[in-house]
Structure formats: C-alpha cells, structure tokens
Amino acid sequence: MNLMIIEKLDKARVLISLGIKDMDTYAINIDKLNLKEKDTKETLRDLLKLALERVGISAQNRAVLIEAM
DSSP: OOSOEEEEEETTEEEEEOOHHHHHHTTOOGGGOOTTSHHHHHHHHHHHHHHHHHHOOOOTTSOOOOOOO
16 A cells, blocks of 8 residues: 555544555654654644544544554
C-alpha cells in the first residue's frame, strides 16, 4: 500500500491507513512507535487533524484506540 487512506467508518470511527511513503514522511517506524515520546504524540495529533479535515471526525475529548500492524 503506497497511499494514505482516511476513511470514515461510522459517525465516531475513522480508519487511517498509512503506506510506506507516508510512514517515511512521518518518520514512523512500527518497531519504535512509543506513545510516551513527544514526536509520536505530535505525529498522531497531525494524523487525527487530517482525519477531521478530510472526513469530519474529531478525536477531541474522546478515547482513541490505535492499532498498528
């Protein structure tokens, strides 16, 4: 998969799927993804902001489930 996909699943859920190029752009390495690190948090905020812009779903004041494969 080479392109980022942001898909609204329902009124409260969004799927964000990153391709290899996206992971390079955001400097994401699945083996080093750590939610305690500032850079990881900023990247996730950027991706959630994109989801809001593209499909209108906000993570503001909501629990966020992150699944990495």
